[in-house]
Amino acid sequence: MVETFACSFQATQLEARDGIGSVVDKxxxxxxxxxxxxxxxxxxxEAVNNVVEHAYADRSPGDIRIRCNLENDQLWxxxxxxxxxxxxxxxxxxxxxxxxxxxxxxxxxGFGWFLIRELTSDIHYQRExxxxxxxxCFDIEIKNC
Amino acid sequence: MxxxxxxxxxxxxxxxxxxRIDAAMAIQFKEDMRTETEGGHSRIILDxxxxxxxxxxxxxxxxxxxKQLGSGRRLDLAGLTPVVEKVFRLTxxxxxxxxxxxxxxxxxxxVQ
Numbered sequence: 001m002v003e004t005f006a007c008s009f010q011a012t013q014l015e016a017r018d019g020i021g022s023v024v025d026k027x028x029x030x031x032x033x034x035x036x037x038x039x040x041x042x043x044x045x046e047a048v049n050n051v052v053e054h055a056y057a058d059r060s061p062g063d064i065r066i067r068c069n070l071e072n073d074q075l076w077x078x079x080x081x082x083x084x085x086x087x088x089x090x091x092x093x094x095x096x097x098x099x100x101x102x103x104x105x106x107x108x109x110g111f112g113w114f115l116i117r118e119l120t121s122d123i124h125y126q127r128e129x130x131x132x133x134x135x136x137c138f139d140i141e142i143k144n145c
Numbered sequence: 146m147x148x149x150x151x152x153x154x155x156x157x158x159x160x161x162x163x164x165r166i167d168a169a170m171a172i173q174f175k176e177d178m179r180t181e182t183e184g185g186h187s188r189i190i191l192d193x194x195x196x197x198x199x200x201x202x203x204x205x206x207x208x209x210x211x212k213q214l215g216s217g218r219r220l221d222l223a224g225l226t227p228v229v230e231k232v233f234r235l236t237x238x239x240x241x242x243x244x245x246x247x248x249x250x251x252x253x254x255x256v257q
Contacts, residue, residue, distance in 0.1 A: 016169075017167060017168075017169050034227075035227065038231065042228065042232060045167065045200040046200060049167075049200060049202065052168070096236070099237055099240070104212055106211075106212065107208070108205035108206070109201065109202070111205070111236050114235075115201060115235055115236070118235050119235075
């Protein structure tokens with residue numbers, strides 16, 4: 001089974017919410033379990049939020065394009081944007097946030113790349129012709145297949 | 146962002162009447178929590194049973210809501226749905242907050 005679908009939306013928080021929701025609804029309809037769809041949604045939301053908050057941070061929001069390719073037991077989600085590159089043009093390490101200190105020192109951010117790395121089985125990034133392309137891979141079991 | 150609040154002997158229960166706490170509403174959530182919890186009970190229970198999705202911005206907003214309570218007050222979480230619980234477990238925030246499967250268990254618990 002090979003299923004491919006795509007969508008695009010403007011890189012604002014509200015458009016991102018609807019875009020992420022539509023991708024995850026489609027994945028559910030294709031047979032992803034509720035648990036797996038939830039995990040994909042967490043990683044996808046972090047990746048898209050990064051584009052909204054960082055790639056297009058100091059400019060008017062451009063577009064985010066997403067393409068999903070579900071083939072056998074692998075789901076690849078490619079995310080493109082025309083914002084600024086990732087720092088040093090490479091994937092952040094995504095170390096876990098340090099939560100060992102007292103309550104007043106607890107981090108309120110910096111969880112995103114860690115969550116993406118925890119939930120994906122493979123991840124690629126490339127900068128090409130002024131665009132970022134982030135590819136996230138998830139191992140998937142499809143019901144009734 | 147819609148929060149409703151109930152005062153019991155054991156705690157102030159703040160219920161989140163929204164399906165998600167995400168980047169689009171994280172700041173509003175934090176501000177509404179500040180208003181809702183100002184000068185109240187020393188124990189706050191946040192009822193998350195309607196919340197089906199949270200992202201790291203939402204997680205950060207709940208951490209901020211706890212920090213802004215100040216010392217001597219605590220924020221417990223109740224009714225976490227599977228995706229919300231997953232985010233707390235992956236980030237190890239389940240070791241920072243006390244999580245209760247249901248609001249009933251949270252209110253019945255003897256918490257110091």
